Amino acid sequence: MKKILWLLFVFFNFLILNGQKFSISGKVADFEKKPVENATVYLLKQKDSSVINYTPTNKEGKFSLKINELNEPSILKIDAEKLIPYSKKFDKIDQSITLENIELDKSQVTDIEEVKITVSPIKIKKDTIEFNANAIKVRPDSNIEELLKNISGVEIDNDGKITMNGKVVDQIMLNGKPFFDKDGKIALKNIPADIIKNIQFTTTKTKEEELSGKTPKSENTTINFTIDEKKNQGFLSRITAGYGSDKRYEGNGFLSYFKNKTKISLVASSNNVNSQGVSSDDGFDSMGKNSRNTGGNNIKGIQKSTTIGINYSDKLSNEVELDALGMTWTNNNLETASKVSRTTFLPDYALKTNSENQAENENEQYNFNSSVKIKPDTLSTIYFSPSFLQSKSTNFRTSKSVTYRDNDLLNTSESTNSSQSENNSFSPNLHYSRRFKKKGRTLYASLNTSISENKNNNLVKSKTLFFENGIEDEDKKDIRDQLSKTLRQNNNYSFNAKYSEPVSDSANISFGLNYNAKNARNSRIVNDFNENTGQYSDYNIILSNSSEEKNNQLSPGITFELNKKKMNMWASVNVDLTDLKYNSIFNGQHYELDRNFALPDYNTGLQFRLSQNSRLSIYNSASFTIPASERMIPYVDESNPLITYKGNPDLKNAWSNRTSFYFNNFNVLKNINYNINFGFTYNNNDTTNFSYYDESGKQFVTYTNISGNKSANIGGGFSKTFKWGDNRLIINPKTSLNYSYNRGFINGQQFTGNSYTFTPGINLTYDKKDKIIIKPSYNVNYSFSNYENYSIESIKNTYQTFRLELTNYYLKTNLLFANDFEYNTSSNIAPGFKRDFYYWNTSVGYSFYNKQFTAKVKVYDVLNQNQSVKRTIAASYVEDREDLILKRYVMFSLTMKLNKFAGRKM
Numbered sequence: 001m002k003k004i005l006w007l008l009f010v011f012f013n014f015l016i017l018n019g020q021k022f023s024i025s026g027k028v029a030d031f032e033k034k035p036v037e038n039a040t041v042y043l044l045k046q047k048d049s050s051v052i053n054y055t056p057t058n059k060e061g062k063f064s065l066k067i068n069e070l071n072e073p074s075i076l077k078i079d080a081e082k083l084i085p086y087s088k089k090f091d092k093i094d095q096s097i098t099l100e101n102i103e104l105d106k107s108q109v110t111d112i113e114e115v116k117i118t119v120s121p122i123k124i125k126k127d128t129i130e131f132n133a134n135a136i137k138v139r140p141d142s143n144i145e146e147l148l149k150n151i152s153g154v155e156i157d158n159d160g161k162i163t164m165n166g167k168v169v170d171q172i173m174l175n176g177k178p179f180f181d182k183d184g185k186i187a188l189k190n191i192p193a194d195i196i197k198n199i200q201f202t203t204t205k206t207k208e209e210e211l212s213g214k215t216p217k218s219e220n221t222t223i224n225f226t227i228d229e230k231k232n233q234g235f236l237s238r239i240t241a242g243y244g245s246d247k248r249y250e251g252n253g254f255l256s257y258f259k260n261k262t263k264i265s266l267v268a269s270s271n272n273v274n275s276q277g278v279s280s281d282d283g284f285d286s287m288g289k290n291s292r293n294t295g296g297n298n299i300k301g302i303q304k305s306t307t308i309g310i311n312y313s314d315k316l317s318n319e320v321e322l323d324a325l326g327m328t329w330t331n332n333n334l335e336t337a338s339k340v341s342r343t344t345f346l347p348d349y350a351l352k353t354n355s356e357n358q359a360e361n362e363n364e365q366y367n368f369n370s371s372v373k374i375k376p377d378t379l380s381t382i383y384f385s386p387s388f389l390q391s392k393s394t395n396f397r398t399s400k401s402v403t404y405r406d407n408d409l410l411n412t413s414e415s416t417n418s419s420q421s422e423n424n425s426f427s428p429n430l431h432y433s434r435r436f437k438k439k440g441r442t443l444y445a446s447l448n449t450s451i452s453e454n455k456n457n458n459l460v461k462s463k464t465l466f467f468e469n470g471i472e473d474e475d476k477k478d479i480r481d482q483l484s485k486t487l488r489q490n491n492n493y494s495f496n497a498k499y500s501e502p503v504s505d506s507a508n509i510s511f512g513l514n515y516n517a518k519n520a521r522n523s524r525i526v527n528d529f530n531e532n533t534g535q536y537s538d539y540n541i542i543l544s545n546s547s548e549e550k551n552n553q554l555s556p557g558i559t560f561e562l563n564k565k566k567m568n569m570w571a572s573v574n575v576d577l578t579d580l581k582y583n584s585i586f587n588g589q590h591y592e593l594d595r596n597f598a599l600p601d602y603n604t605g606l607q608f609r610l611s612q613n614s615r616l617s618i619y620n621s622a623s624f625t626i627p628a629s630e631r632m633i634p635y636v637d638e639s640n641p642l643i644t645y646k647g648n649p650d651l652k653n654a655w656s657n658r659t660s661f662y663f664n665n666f667n668v669l670k671n672i673n674y675n676i677n678f679g680f681t682y683n684n685n686d687t688t689n690f691s692y693y694d695e696s697g698k699q700f701v702t703y704t705n706i707s708g709n710k711s712a713n714i715g716g717g718f719s720k721t722f723k724w725g726d727n728r729l730i731i732n733p734k735t736s737l738n739y740s741y742n743r744g745f746i747n748g749q750q751f752t753g754n755s756y757t758f759t760p761g762i763n764l765t766y767d768k769k770d771k772i773i774i775k776p777s778y779n780v781n782y783s784f785s786n787y788e789n790y791s792i793e794s795i796k797n798t799y800q801t802f803r804l805e806l807t808n809y810y811l812k813t814n815l816l817f818a819n820d821f822e823y824n825t826s827s828n829i830a831p832g833f834k835r836d837f838y839y840w841n842t843s844v845g846y847s848f849y850n851k852q853f854t855a856k857v858k859v860y861d862v863l864n865q866n867q868s869v870k871r872t873i874a875a876s877y878v879e880d881r882e883d884l885i886l887k888r889y890v891m892f893s894l895t896m897k898l899n900k901f902a903g904r905k906m
Contacts, residue, residue, distance in 0.1 A: 021724060025064040026099035028057050028078055028086075035061030036104060039080035040122060042135070046073040046089070051135040053723065054122065059611070068725050069094050080104055127203050127216070129666065133196040144196055144225055145188040151199065152721045153666055153673040155732065155763070160185065164201050164221045165664040166675030166717050171204055171222040175232075177323050179265070180311050184223070186267060190238055190254045192899055197228040208498070211381050211433035212442045215563050217570060217605055219617065219662065233259045234901030242856075242893030248273055250893065258901075261315035270306040273860070274886055300868060300883040301336035323371040330365045337884035341830040344877045345792055346747040351410070351697060355401035365391040379435045386428040395419045401642075403697040409470060410697030413642060415462035425452035440502030448494040456486040464641040466696035476696060478641040481529040483536035484543070491519045498559075510559040514574075518551040543639050547584035549629050553577065568607040575600050578626065586635035593633055599624035599653060614665040622657040627687050631703045646702045648690075654705070655684040671721040676714075683709045692748040704745065711740040726769035735760040742875040753875045755785040770813050775805035783873050795878060797871050798827040816845040829871055830880040837865045854895040864888040 024043070028036045041063045042054035052074065057063045065076075070093040078086040083104035090097075123130045131151055138146045148154045153165045162169040172184025179187040201223055203216040236256040243249050250271035257264045269275070309328035315321045337358045344351040371385035397417045403410045431446045459482070466476040498512035523546040528538040557574035575598060582593035601623035608616045630647065637645040664675035690704040715736030722729040738757040743750065761779035766772075779801045786794040801824050808817040818841075825836035843858035868883040 021066045021068055022093060022096045023064050023066050024076060024093075024097045024099065025062070026102055028061045028063065028080070028102045028104065030080075030083060031103060031105035033103065035059065036080050036083070037061065039063075039078055039083075039104070041065055041076070041078050043067060044075045044077060046075055054135065056122070066723075067093060078102060078104070129201045131199045133193065133199060136193075138193050142193040143189055144191045144193050144199075147193050147196065147199060147225075148188070148223070150728075152671055152730075153719060155717075155719075162223075164223070165666055165673050166662075166677060167219065167221045167664070169223055170220040173222060173224040175227055176224055177263075177313055179263075180267065180309065180326065186254070186265075187225070190236065190256070191225070192236070195227055195231040195234075195901055196225050198226040200224045200226065207383065207431050207446070208433070208444050211383060211431060212444050212500070213435065214442070214500075215561070215568050217568075217607075219619070219660070227258070231901040235899065237898045238895065239897075240893055240895040242858075242891045244858075244891030245889045248889045248891055250275065250891065261313075261321075263311075263313045265311045267307065267309045267311075272302070272304040273889075273891075274301075274303045275305070300338070300885065301334050302884065302886055303335075304333040306331045319375050321373045321375075323373055325370045326368070328365075328367045330367070331363070332365075333360070333362045335360050335884070339832075339882045340879060341832070341881075342877055342879040343830075344746075345787070346693065347749045347751065348747075349405060350792070351403055351405055351693065353401055353403045355399065357397065357399040359395065359397040361393060361395045363391060363393040365389070379437075381431075381433045383431040383433075384429070385431075386426075388427075389423070389425045391423045393421050395421075405697065409467045410695075411464065411466045411642065413462065413464040415460065417458060417460050419456055419458040421454065421456040423452065423454045425450065427451070438502065440500065440508050442500045443498075444500075445497045446495070448496075450490070450492040452488075452490045454486075454488040458484045458486070460484065462641060466698070468696065473696065480641070482526050482540065482543070483529075484524055484526040486524045487522070489521045491517075493517045506563050508561045508563070510561070510572075512557045512559065512574075514553075514555040514557070516551075516553040516555075518549065520547075520549045520551075522547045541588045545584065545586045545635070545637075547582065547630065549583075550579075550581045552579045566609045569605070571602070571604045573600065573602045576624070580626065580629065582629040582633070584630070584633060584635065586633075586637070589635075591633040591635060593629060593649075597624075597626065597653065599626075613667055615663065617660075617662040619660045620658070622655065625654045625656065627651040627653070627703070631687065642697075643699045643701060646700070648703045651687060651703060652685045652705045654686050657682045671723070673719040674717065676716040678712075678714045680712045681710060683707070688744050690745045690748075706743050706745075706750075708743055709741060711738070713738045726771075728765075728767045728769075730763075730765040732763040732765075733761070734763075744875055746876050751876070752788040753785055754787075755873065755875070756783065758782045770809050772809070773805070773807040775803075777801075777803045785873055795873060796828065797873060799871070800825050814847045814851065816843075816847075818843045818845075826869070826871060829869065833869050833880050833882055834867060837867050837869075838863050839866050852897055854897075856893045856895070858891045858893065859888070860886070860891070861888040 024041075028039050028041075030036050035057075037057055037059050039057045039061070040054060041057065043052040043065060045052060052070070053065055053067055055063055055065050070090075072092065074090050074093065076088045076090065086102055086104055088099070122132065122135070133147060136147050136150050138150060145156070148162065149156060155163045157163075162172075171178075171182045172187060173179070174184075174187050174191065178184075179191070201221055204218040204220040204222045205216040206218070208214065209216050235258075236254070238252070238254045240250065240252040242251070250273055251269065252271075253266070253268040255266045307328065307330045309326060311324060311326035313322055313324050338356070340353075340355045340357075342353045342355075344353070367387075367389050369385070369387040371383065374382040374384070376382065395418070398415070399417075400412070400414045402412050427448070427450045429446070429448045432444070434443045436442065460480055462478070462480045464478040466473045494514070494516045496512065496514045498510050500508055500510040502508050524544055526540040526543040527536040528540050529535075530537045554577045555574050557572055559570060559572035562569045578595075578597040578599065580593065580595045580597070582591075584591045601621070603621040604619070606616075606618045610616055632649055632651050633647040634649055635645075635647050659680045661678040662675070663677075664673070666673050684707045685705040686707070686709050687703055688706050689701050691699055691701040693699050713736060715734070717732065717734035719730060719732045722731075736757075736759050738755075738759075740753075740755045742753040742755070744753070745751070759779065759781045761777065763777040764775065766774040781799040782796075783798075784794065784796040801822065803822045804819075806819045806821075809815070810817070820841040822839040823836070824839070827835075829835050840862040841858070841860055842862055843856055845854050845856040847854045864887060866885060866887060868885045870881050872879045872881070
């Protein structure tokens with residue numbers, strides 16, 4: 001591994017050293033001779049106005065634009081807000097150039113005709129970074145995901161998670177609206193890059209902030225792709241069909257029609273290679289990241305999936321805009337199997353449990369959602385977004401487990417479960433916002449409703465045996481043949497009203513009132529099998545139960561906000577007045593719980609713009625959490641043969657204080673991005689399990705409070721981009737350190753655990769335009785825990801991953817050869833689990849007929865070594881787990897794309 005990293009280091013340094021550049025430098029001032037910060041300086045080719053390179057000016061108005069030797073006419077342009085642009089022509093550039101001081105004035109005269117370019121390559125405003133898509137050079141047939149990959153500061157990890165300067169992207173929009181879904185996966189893979197005009201990165205807004213025009217407070221980012229007005233009329237299509245070995249298949253279809261504000265889209269997908277939706281990859285289509293099973297968020301098992309969906313948005317009139325009207329039908333069949341080895345550490349000894357599980361689940365789901373925005377006048381907005389979800393599923397599961405103390409057998413368990421369930425939920429949400437003529441004065445109100453019902457019939461057949469000195473204890477054995485029927489009904493209503501009044505040009509105070517009402521009813525009826533009648537007719541009073549909960553909460557609050565040019569600050573205080581009533585019946589006994597609470601919470605934040613390119617954010621909040629009602633009644637639940645639960649009426653409310661710190665710098669001048677984040681959480685009166693084991697390994701659990709648990713994390717990332725000619729190199733090291741201090745109880749005794757997780761890593765990307773893309777990465781996850789008052793003192797594990805993505809283009813990018821290689825190894829894992837494995841995908845694709853068709857041959861898991869093995873280190877146990885996953889197959893596929901915009905094919 002070390003040799004590989006050393007060779008990569010030498011290789012990339014060689015590329016950098018051979019990328020010699022010239023520069024054009026100077027200083028920009030306005031007509032008052034004051035330095036102009038953040039003016040955009042860019043060099044264009046005269047023949048086609050394509051951007052060669054660009055950079056902003058610094059605080060002193062200085063700039064240095066790096067370029068290669070250029071033997072054709074070019075134009076240097078300087079754009080600054082509210083100032084006349086500057087232009088200068090060069091016949092050729094064969095040396096570095098230093099310009100005299102440049103003054104931008106209303107009477108500034110350029111020495112050549114104005115070049116027709118509407119916007120600068122990049123603009124940085126108060127909380128928005130905007131890129132001109134025309135300045136980002138990608139292949140003509142690229143999708144908008146390729147635009148993101150070519151923007152400095154953007155990272156897309158192996159699971160598709162997107163970050164911008166270290167901040168998570170939680171929403172992707174197209175012309176300011178969701179395209180099928182907020183995560184944007186369908187848009188990223190199917191919208192062509194050459195219809196996009198701008199890409200905007202902004203702080204994610206709540207619905208209140210969006211409608212009221214308030215400054216956003218989120219720690220996440222939203223990406224908005226703006227379609228070029230000239231191309232916002234046309235048709236998109238992408239259809240893929242494939243079949244392979246082991247009866248593997250895939251089929252994807254995407255159709256979309258645009259006409260100004262009107263947008264109609266249809267998606268369809270069916271496959272048995274663990275792909276979700278219609279997202280596809282240039283190299284591997286459906287057999288890309290979603291089917292790898294090596295990451296924490298990927299599918300475990302083998303899934304057959306079929307999805308059909310339609311989405312419609314339009315501007316119905318000047319007052320009514322339909323943001324979304326969609327329906328999706330999904331059918332999934334998931335086969336899973338797992339092998340688990342868990343060691344539970346007790347103060348004096350350890351228990352080891354080996355278990356195996358197999359299951360098959362089939363789920364059918366209908367999802368309807370819509371949202372409409374109504375503006376009855378210029379100051380008011382009504383937003384209505386009802387949604388409905390219905391799902392039906394069947395599940396069959398078998399499991400068996402064996403538990404040992406040292407080498408002594410304590411218990412064995414075997415069971416089969418078959419269930420049928422149906423879930424229906426309806427959520428009509430209504431928002432109203434009104435702005436007044438006085439700037440900063442607003443009124444906001446919302447009504448959010450959720451009505452749901454879940455029915456489940458579950459047939460259980462199980463046999464649990466207990467042993468003493470290796471001999472079965474007949475008195476303790478547990479044999480069940482039962483049918484249970486469960487009904488859960490939840491009605492939740494939330495009303496929120498807030499009035500905001502300005503106290504100065506930059507300060508604002510808000511008064512709010514929030515009311516939440518929760519009504520929940522649960523019932524479980526269990527009947528044992530009667531051999532005489534041949535039916536499940538014997539009522540089991542011990543396992544049957546019912547409950548009803550009513551929770552009303554009134555929360556008045558006040559918020560102060562200060563919004564300056566370089567600083568946003570806010571502080572809010574609320575008091576939650578809660579009335580909780582809980583009635584239940586367990587084992588034929590009636591329990592009542594009636595409690596009232598008056599619990600304060602607060603939230604503060606500071607967002608400071610240190611410069612045009614750097615941000616500092618600090619957040620602090622504290623709140624109380626009421627324990628779950630069923631944990632506060634002294635019931636006994638024996639539904640699990642190996643674990644018995646009992647409630648505790650003396651539980652206290654938990655309190656938590658959270659502090660986070662975030663800093664990022666986006667230096668366009670030097671193509672450098674870096675960020676640092678820190679977080680700390682302290683908990684008081686946490687609800688935790690108080691458990692003990694008997695001599696047969698059966699666990700008895702109740703609940704108690706414990707104080708002093710805390711956690712901290714610190715992390716950061718750095719990104720540097722080098723460009724020379726058609727070459728680009730991105731270096732991206734990052735790291736994080738997490739610490740947690742846990743106090744808990746095991747086998748009736750208190751223990752203390754200190755856990756550390758250190759995860760350094762580095763990603764490199766080398767890209768030679770239309771020739772080759774190389775993406776090596778190396779990541780380490782090192783975890784270490786030490787304990788006090790425990791049967792062990794410490795435990796540690798190191799998990800390493802090396803990955804290499806290699807994409808080659810031939811025949812003017814018509815022929816694509818892609819490889820995805822990965823090596824994983826773990827230093828400490830239980831016997832019977834493989835410590836390391838190699839994973840390799842490869843594909844060859846050829847595009848023809850003006851790239852409207854692409855034929856591919858793909859091999860998934862070439863070495864047939866793919867596996868899903870994971871070690872989890874928790875406060876009281878260590879668990880090794882291996883899951884059934886997709887193995888090697890070969891697939892042949894054909895993709896057709898036909899896009900037509902503004903009367904021309906693309």
